[in-house]
Amino acid sequence: MKLLFNSVLFRPGRLAVAIAGITLSAAVASAAVGNAPTRDDYVQAGQKDGYWLLPARSYSGNRYIANNQINRDDVGQLKRVWKFKVPDEGPMEGVPIVWNDMMYVTSAHDHVYALDAKSGDLKWEFQYKPHVIAFAANRGVALMDGNVYVATLDGHLLALDAQTGHKVWDQETVHDPRNSFYTMAPVPYKDMLLLGVSNGDWGGVGNISAFDPKTGRRIWQWNTVPGPGEPGHETWSGDSWKRGGAASWGGVAIDPSSDALYITCGNPQPDFLGTLRQGKNLYSDSLVALDISGTKPQVKWYHQFIAHDTHDWDPAMPPVLIKAKVDGEERSVLAVGDKAGTFWVVDASTGQLLDRTAVSFQKGMSTDPTKEGTIACPNTNGGVEYNGGAYDPNTNTFFVPSTNQCGLWKAQDRAVYIAGQFYLGGAFPSRVGPDSGWFNAIDMDTGVFKWRHQFALPANGSALVTGGGVVFTGELNGKFDAFDTKDGKLLWQYDTGSPIAAPAAAYNIGGTEYIAVASGGAGNLRVPELSDKDAGAMVSVFALRG
Amino acid sequence: MFWRKPTPAGGSSHSPRRLWPSVAAALLCSAIAAPAAEDVNANAEAIAALQDLKAAVSEIEHAAEPDPGGPDHFLNLAQRALNDLIGVADSRYRRADGGSADLSGALVHLNRLSSHGEDAPWASAVNTALVNTQVAVSHLQSALAQQRIDRFQLDLTDALTSLEMALGRSSELGALGGLSGALGTTVLGVPAGARTTAACDQPDEVPAYGIAAGYLVYVALPLNGGQASLPIELNARRVETDGKRLIAYTAAEGLLPALCNRDRAAMALQSAGLRPAVSLRASFDTNGWFRGSGLEKVAARAATQSVPRLYTQKQAQAGRKIYQTQCVSCHGSNLQGTAAPAVAGKDFLETAQRNGWTMEDLRSIVFYNMPFNAPGSLSAEKYADVMAYLLAENCYPAGSKPFPKSDERTLESIPLEVIAQDNDAAQSHAGVCEVK
Numbered sequence: 001m002k003l004l005f006n007s008v009l010f011r012p013g014r015l016a017v018a019i020a021g022i023t024l025s026a027a028v029a030s031a032a033v034g035n036a037p038t039r040d041d042y043v044q045a046g047q048k049d050g051y052w053l054l055p056a057r058s059y060s061g062n063r064y065i066a067n068n069q070i071n072r073d074d075v076g077q078l079k080r081v082w083k084f085k086v087p088d089e090g091p092m093e094g095v096p097i098v099w100n101d102m103m104y105v106t107s108a109h110d111h112v113y114a115l116d117a118k119s120g121d122l123k124w125e126f127q128y129k130p131h132v133i134a135f136a137a138n139r140g141v142a143l144m145d146g147n148v149y150v151a152t153l154d155g156h157l158l159a160l161d162a163q164t165g166h167k168v169w170d171q172e173t174v175h176d177p178r179n180s181f182y183t184m185a186p187v188p189y190k191d192m193l194l195l196g197v198s199n200g201d202w203g204g205v206g207n208i209s210a211f212d213p214k215t216g217r218r219i220w221q222w223n224t225v226p227g228p229g230e231p232g233h234e235t236w237s238g239d240s241w242k243r244g245g246a247a248s249w250g251g252v253a254i255d256p257s258s259d260a261l262y263i264t265c266g267n268p269q270p271d272f273l274g275t276l277r278q279g280k281n282l283y284s285d286s287l288v289a290l291d292i293s294g295t296k297p298q299v300k301w302y303h304q305f306i307a308h309d310t311h312d313w314d315p316a317m318p319p320v321l322i323k324a325k326v327d328g329e330e331r332s333v334l335a336v337g338d339k340a341g342t343f344w345v346v347d348a349s350t351g352q353l354l355d356r357t358a359v360s361f362q363k364g365m366s367t368d369p370t371k372e373g374t375i376a377c378p379n380t381n382g383g384v385e386y387n388g389g390a391y392d393p394n395t396n397t398f399f400v401p402s403t404n405q406c407g408l409w410k411a412q413d414r415a416v417y418i419a420g421q422f423y424l425g426g427a428f429p430s431r432v433g434p435d436s437g438w439f440n441a442i443d444m445d446t447g448v449f450k451w452r453h454q455f456a457l458p459a460n461g462s463a464l465v466t467g468g469g470v471v472f473t474g475e476l477n478g479k480f481d482a483f484d485t486k487d488g489k490l491l492w493q494y495d496t497g498s499p500i501a502a503p504a505a506a507y508n509i510g511g512t513e514y515i516a517v518a519s520g521g522a523g524n525l526r527v528p529e530l531s532d533k534d535a536g537a538m539v540s541v542f543a544l545r546g
Numbered sequence: 547m548f549w550r551k552p553t554p555a556g557g558s559s560h561s562p563r564r565l566w567p568s569v570a571a572a573l574l575c576s577a578i579a580a581p582a583a584e585d586v587n588a589n590a591e592a593i594a595a596l597q598d599l600k601a602a603v604s605e606i607e608h609a610a611e612p613d614p615g616g617p618d619h620f621l622n623l624a625q626r627a628l629n630d631l632i633g634v635a636d637s638r639y640r641r642a643d644g645g646s647a648d649l650s651g652a653l654v655h656l657n658r659l660s661s662h663g664e665d666a667p668w669a670s671a672v673n674t675a676l677v678n679t680q681v682a683v684s685h686l687q688s689a690l691a692q693q694r695i696d697r698f699q700l701d702l703t704d705a706l707t708s709l710e711m712a713l714g715r716s717s718e719l720g721a722l723g724g725l726s727g728a729l730g731t732t733v734l735g736v737p738a739g740a741r742t743t744a745a746c747d748q749p750d751e752v753p754a755y756g757i758a759a760g761y762l763v764y765v766a767l768p769l770n771g772g773q774a775s776l777p778i779e780l781n782a783r784r785v786e787t788d789g790k791r792l793i794a795y796t797a798a799e800g801l802l803p804a805l806c807n808r809d810r811a812a813m814a815l816q817s818a819g820l821r822p823a824v825s826l827r828a829s830f831d832t833n834g835w836f837r838g839s840g841l842e843k844v845a846a847r848a849a850t851q852s853v854p855r856l857y858t859q860k861q862a863q864a865g866r867k868i869y870q871t872q873c874v875s876c877h878g879s880n881l882q883g884t885a886a887p888a889v890a891g892k893d894f895l896e897t898a899q900r901n902g903w904t905m906e907d908l909r910s911i912v913f914y915n916m917p918f919n920a921p922g923s924l925s926a927e928k929y930a931d932v933m934a935y936l937l938a939e940n941c942y943p944a945g946s947k948p949f950p951k952s953d954e955r956t957l958e959s960i961p962l963e964v965i966a967q968d969n970d971a972a973q974s975h976a977g978v979c980e981v982k
Contacts, residue, residue, distance in 0.1 A: 089884040108885065131897060132887040172691075178901050381919070410922070412914070419901035427914050427921035523885030524918050526875055
């Protein structure tokens, strides 16, 4: 049966209730409206020191703050000024969202905590008990219209009152809750919340959708696998497109001046058994530019990094839209890392590939998994992960962590779809050899490393770079590091006691600059080299004085 | 309409299409034994359930017609169907315009039957009807929560399929027959007080129901002016007549040789008493009708009737140690999941039921895909131990045969589902049976 995407909401009853609810909350929240970020606040999110509104700071996604209060000379004096112990188990993968002196944090099981950003005092908490399909993780909230929006592991999009944490509305917005869930933070843009679904290893087809923040109604949906009659459909043999995957689950970059939305689409399915899906499998493992100025997204261009991937090497990292000097020329580019351990630079207006740099140990990349098993590197948890990196405009440097890990892939001779389980056509690879990580400083001009810092463990801590010449990253062993952007010298380190796989955020209250980072369980990033030491899930906030 | 309660006067005014009551009334005229209270209810409950199921099907069929009034019209029909199944007393009941639900919906009737018919030949059919009705209820609830017409329609289609299975066919014996089969081929179809006769013999008097070991083998009726009314659910597979009376044989006729030869005592009893009083009482009289057994408990018990014993206690204990080193970091020490999903208890088993997971699905995931970072890294023996531990924690009973180290076809046909627990104190979490 043909799915009626964007089919009309056919429940006037509920619609009426929702509208009534909005009228009410608008009246109640009139005092709070002044507190809600505006469209301009979002467009300028990268320029304002006071707040951290978007997961990667701005629509550009560069994770750069101009503030130089914390700089290479004084970062050594940085102290932890408060810690919030998160009363939930599991990995902490989200970025704290900070607005108007409030911080909003999510935990592995979709709990939301509203904290006083200066003191760490808990203002309210929202508890949730989702059914977990595979990985418990939540990567943050969105703020809009006086609400906090969170997308959940059981496929719901929730609106909570930003002042109280009380539920305003709750909509199940995935099409098949048996194999689809959310880990991504919704992204506010104009009058929409943009959200991609995680279903790309569980037999679904990915999509990025826009939702109405007032009701949760879907405004549009763009499927990451072209259906019959759409360009690219011919890149899937037979009916394989129906469980093609290519989920867009990491994050987005937006150019508000042209309404261009940039997304990365995940690996095709079944992950390891490519014979069932012959062809290039668009738009899997691709960076796609969508024009979202109209009622439906239109593809401007796409660039596929790996055609017909058989190793789950998706470009999970949210794309970063930057103006950088590349090959001696100032241009608008997108930077993306993938789980295959390649860092890519693509022209933002055409999708043309400009440069690539291998940032992880790579081996056996052109051999498909066999029944007997083939070794390839990086492993599925290797390369550059969903947390991404940061761009420093002062030094034209891109900072990104990467993981060296090898795996033994084994394909099966068939792929069986079991609702709610992985749809792999094999098993996730077994680790082979030792694990390690890099923190890479890549010169955008040449694609060559300015410096690299090696870690004894996989590296998933993203990056935060400041105008003070300091770049922060977190380690799997719980250490939070500050490096000199020029030469990679370790300037400061703090042991939070729990693995860090979350990007850091920065904000400013009353002239004091704060740096915040979450840490928690290692989850599926656990490797034998990692000690069992785990101080539990928490948010740590640092400042020079406090 | 069908009976809600068997009343002697009830038959005459019923519509011609629904022939059960009129036949039953005819048979009642010559009732010879005062019925036990529980016997009265068995047939009446089944008829009431049948009526409710058919009413729900009718509502859903109306929802398949073109839309005259928009969403509210469809939602109202879905709510009416739900009401027919759950009854007014259920917390999920919502008033719906034009509906006609009564105090007890089909679920209530089927629950009562299921609680009291463990040994009856109709038990498996009634349990099938109960489980399918529960499935239909959940589809209807899901439909009512939908915002999109296509998903609403899918839910309603699923509900209809389940209801059709619950209704079943009177031409089928056992579970496949559903409620219609139970009524058409077993003593459940015999109204209270009606004359019965041992089906191993021809009837002495008509009208009479021919019974053997709890199966309804024939219905014998007088031919008045050459005509007789047959119960429409009967679906006679063969009809005999000698001009004065008509004997309509049911699908259970095929069992007759086996039943008559195997169970001489029952046969003798039935011949003497003309009604299978003992076999019916044995099924019914141990419990009171309205003893409060909740829906979940009954549903779970329906499952325990065939709970397989797939592993040994020793395996489960060995599996516990392996779990503690290989699985605990993601699935948690209480198996409720930290970074990964829960693997024991209510949420896990309900997900398994919803997604239709079999024992083989679970086995293949454990054996081939786990542990996440090193799948296939354990020996087959250790994987089997882990499976035993997971089954034990999920309250599956241990047995004497170990969980197999290689795949066995039979696991594909065993559903993974919620297992009933008699001893609530044994559970540390909801639905989790801790292995020490």
